Amino acid sequence: MVLPTFHHLSEEKQARVRDALLNEFSQYPLAEAQVARIVKDAGIARGAFYKYFADLPDAYNYVFGVAMYEIHRTMPEMPTVDNVDAYMNSIRQFVVETDKAGYRKLIEQHYRYNEGFLGSEPTKLVDGADAPARWAITVLYHQTVRDIVLDPDSMDQRIEQLRTVLQKR
Template sequence: MVSTTFRNLNSEKRERINQALLTEFSKRPLAEAEVAPIVKQAGIARGAFYKYFDDLRDAYRYIYGVAMGSIHVEINEEVNDHTFRPQFYVDQVVAFVDNVGASQYRDLVKMHLRRNESLVDEHFDDSKLSGRQWAAMILSHQVIKQILEEPERRDVLISRLLEVLNLLARKENA
């Protein structure tokens, strides 16, 4: 867990550390990342790193959380009222992909999806989702991965997602 000491750092120093974390975790998968380049780029002592973070996994979770907070659009309205509107999910995917592409976190997100996703414990409680919402979430995440890997296929992948989500919506009305 990120320490209170880190959270209380002045913004300039915290930003230097954030940039060093972003650089390391965008270039190397978590399993190959090292503390040395982070502390060198950030201009901090190795001991300070461990004062701020439990380990590299903790630092990775922190910076990925910062990235998601900057990029991700909330979808709570759709989940809370249990509606199912296919275009809503497509719009969320498009917004996410556009936000990733325009952000400093693009390479971090790509690395996360390629190599780190299975290494980080992300506990998302999907028990409140309907079956259709759960399926839309899984499909949306897969489409995001594919678009980030093959941006030239974006339009085809978005069309296919909408087609499948419309099938799920029809099933609801049948």
């Protein structure tokens, strides 16, 4: 969790630190990331880094959370029989937004290296009569996105594969 001191920085300084974090974590897996490169790139003192973040995983989780928020803010709600096309388009939009916002390498590093380094959490249980279907769709959707980020040339085939499953609901 970002420490309160970070939120007291000017927007310009916060942006500089975010950019330095994005640069570092886009180029290096978390296990190889260095505070020294981040502080040099951000133009801050090493001690300041630890006033903003508890450690490197904390800083990584912060910038990854920012990226996920930016990318997901325009995504549609859960797919239904009526919005499968919108949902499939949202996968393409996710990839485009990831590239446009400069997060592609960060997301790729996450899937390739950092996800395993940080540990895994179980998927969330969902309530309601259609809970199993909503859970399955969410898992398949995220796996499809993951596979596309790791193998961009397979996007069309993976989207069609997911579309076929969702239309059989």
